Amino acid sequence: MEPEKILNISVDCVVFGYDINTKSLNVLLINRFLESEDKKEVLVNDYVLTGYHVYKNETLDDTATRVLKELTGLTNQYKKQFKAFGDPDRLMNPKDIIWIKNEAFHLRTTTIAYYFLLKTEDVNLKNNKNKAKWFPVNNLPEVGFDHEQIILEAYEDLKVKCLSKPIIFKLLPDKFTINDVQDLYESILGIEIDNRNFRRKLINKKYIIALDEKQVGVSKKPAQLYMFSKDIYDKMFQKNYLISI
């Protein structure tokens, strides 16, 4: 039996997945589809974030973890609660109202929004019951509820955080090349970075460790592989205190 739900509080998850092959930062969305009773008319056909009500005896973090697991099967991914959305009319577009009539939740639901960082390749979307699909964060489809705003605010938070915290490595495989990291920064921030300066900067970090390995299976000169050492990073006193207003 399903645990008892808190009907007016939900958790919505912005699942960011980086596709290292297409160099695209994607968001995982599920299809919201409803036909009229006679099946002649499509009433709702758009995409939304995954989310679910909070159970009465679980923490908000637990809810987020559970939602991600049900969608992707994954656990232990980087997770961040970034904002609560609770406007009284946040689910009040005509399509939302039609949709909610069919579902069992409050029109005035407050949602605690999380985002996750993972690798697109880690998610298997075959036999996925939610019709989940990846969309480039810069090229979203029609998005229902207020979820486009939620995605954009998550993305903003990610853009700012990736400049000062090593969360970028959550989006990359354990072994990566310097150019992988640069491509990812360029993709997230929408900027171009000088390869020589970037390379020097990264290689000089003690927590970026050159492995005894090179890429395999590439058709050109294989690149040196590196890893990120969280241990070393944590041990280095993160002297953040440069006032830079």
Next chain:
Amino acid sequence: MEPEKILNISVDCVVFGYDINTKSLNVLLINRFLESEDKKEVLVNDYVLTGYHVYKNETLDDTATRVLKELTGLTNQYKKQFKAFGDPDRLMNPKDIIWIKNEAFHLRTTTIAYYFLLKTEDVNLKNNKNKAKWFPVNNLPEVGFDHEQIILEAYEDLKVKCLSKPIIFKLLPDKFTINDVQDLYESILGIEIDNRNFRRKLINKKYIIALDEKQVGVSKKPAQLYMFSKDIYDKMFQKNYLISI
């Protein structure tokens, strides 16, 4: 008549006030006091944040604004939603349970926490019905519920934000001296800053504007007054994109 409340969702406000005279960053707390029926025993006597339930037809931001206004009379202060707290047992200490019995709210209340930045001197605590009192953020009294954790997380957020955003000026009067700003940074961050370097850095900012005024009523050499120009700040393209992991 009071609007209808959402019984399991509240907003709690961490009100930071800087006292420019004592150079102390304070938090405004209200007294939670309860005696046994025979008045022989004090059951609860500690401090908590102000907060209130969200009304059914108001946004979370509106709730925070309302709570601040009721406590201090102030509006238009800097406000930031920073985290939601929703653990099932966050209000489950023995004293909390005694207290909640006397009040009309859910044991499983999720709270959306905000913090405010303002000047201690702007708040008049005379004839305040909540027995509100300022406490230095580094020297808190016994705090009820999970509010100590909420205060600490707000403080952490403030520490990080004040390094890269000009929110520090929300804690200072419109006209301030360079040393006022330095004192405030030192007080928030718990560090010492070299006066010459700090002074040069600040004065070189285009949005720090020297006024044609000096301090009055001080018993020593009066210092030059400055103001912060939000207009100029906003116009300067905030080139945040220095990757500094």
Next chain:
DNA sequence: TCAAAAGTGTTCAGACTACACCCATGC
């Protein structure tokens, strides 16, 4: 005239920017 706080300059080291070509590899 004295106590207190305001205000001032220089030097050094490290970090960031701009910029263009050679190299190693697989096909």
Next chain:
DNA sequence: GCATGGGTGTAGTCTGAACACTTTTGA
């Protein structure tokens, strides 16, 4: 042998850190 992406070095500028004394004022 050639196309492709990997990899490399230098000079100039800017910023931050360290560091101690003089000046101004009101009392």
